[in-house]
Amino acid sequence: MISDRKLTFYHSAPSRGNIVHWMLQELGIEFDVKMIDIRNGEGQTPEFLALNPLGKVPTIVHGDTVVTEAAAICCYLADMFPAAGLAPAFDDPMRGEYLRWLFFSPSTIEPALIDRVRKQEAGDRSMSPYRDWDTLMAMLRDVIGNAQPWILGEKFTTVDVVMGSAIRYGRMFDILPETPVFEDYIRRINLRPAYVRMQEIEAPYVEASMAV
Ligand SMILES: N[C@@H](CCC(=O)N[C@@H](CS)C(=O)NCC(=O)O)C(=O)O
Structure with a gap:
């Protein structure tokens, strides 16, 4: 089940990560946060670069799926958690x-x-x-x-x-x-x-x- 997959949000504040953080709050779902101090090079560790070779936040890991890019992450989350009603369904003319x-x-x-x-x-x-x-x-x-x-x-x-x-x-x-x-x-x-x-x-x- 989708809701059984662990969701980890790699974030830094202030940054574009707040777009995804706001989205997560709108969805009202559970997630873990890993704060990355991008101003102190924490985005450049081999572990983080393996997730996002650009060393950028926001990045999420949902189960085995890695998603980067704020808009793509929000789009993905809206589709994965449709109960929140934040995206028109695939067959909706909108x-x-x-x-x-x-x-x-x-x-x-x-x-x-x-x-x-x-x-x-x-x-x-x-x-x-x-x-x-x-x-x-x-x-x-x-x-x-x-x-x-x-x-x-x-x-x-x-x-x-x-x-x-x-x-x-x-x-x-x-x-x-x-x-x-x-x-x-x-x-x-x-x-x-x-x-x-x-x-x-x-x-x-x-x-x-x-x-x-
Ligand atoms: N195209 C990416 C841009 C993400 C981005 O540039 N994030 C900045 C923070 S606002 C970052 O992680 N900078 C750290 C760095 O480049 O070292 C998106 O839309 O998510």
């Missing part, structure tokens, strides 16, 4: 839209945020994963502005965990522009008990990282 926005975050939004931080231009439109900054911003304002209250409609899904994390991160570091559209969506996320739980559990780690 499934396509769900996958579209779930992977929009790592493949399109994140490269744009990183280019912006590095003060790099999108460059050749056809080569850029996000076309250009202004077009992406208009699209994001539209998608988030139409969230009622969540990206796929009334139901909160994994898309809100993954894309919501990118929107939060983008605003937290002032990469994304300040607009009521993003602020209102973030306010809704902040009210989710699972999000609050994740923040409370991570607070001591975040504080310790700031003291360094």
Whole structure:
């Protein structure tokens, strides 16, 4: 049985691991956490590199299955634990839209945020994963502005965990522009008990990282 498989979450706080931590709290399932101090090279041990050759968190081991990449892990968990209702079923017409926005975050939004931080231009439109900054911003304002209250409609899904994390991160570091559209969506996320739980559990780690 799936629920009999042991689930180990390799995490570091603060980091993209919080996307998966939030997801786990939304699922309300049991898991073990192994904190990896990525700032002190703990991601570079032979044991951890055997799981993820990039030495990156988040990484999970579920039974004998290793999954890396925040969006892939969230997608995997939503499908493995369908009782939480965080993903449309395989035959649901919404499934396509769900996958579209779930992977929009790592493949399109994140490269744009990183280019912006590095003060790099999108460059050749056809080569850029996000076309250009202004077009992406208009699209994001539209998608988030139409969230009622969540990206796929009334139901909160994994898309809100993954894309919501990118929107939060983008605003937290002032990469994304300040607009009521993003602020209102973030306010809704902040009210989710699972999000609050994740923040409370991570607070001591975040504080310790700031003291360094
Ligand atoms: N593409 C990966 C990126 C993960 C990533 O870059 N994680 C960072 C923390 S936010 C990390 O583990 N850095 C440690 C290192 O590279 O040594 C994902 O989306 O999960």
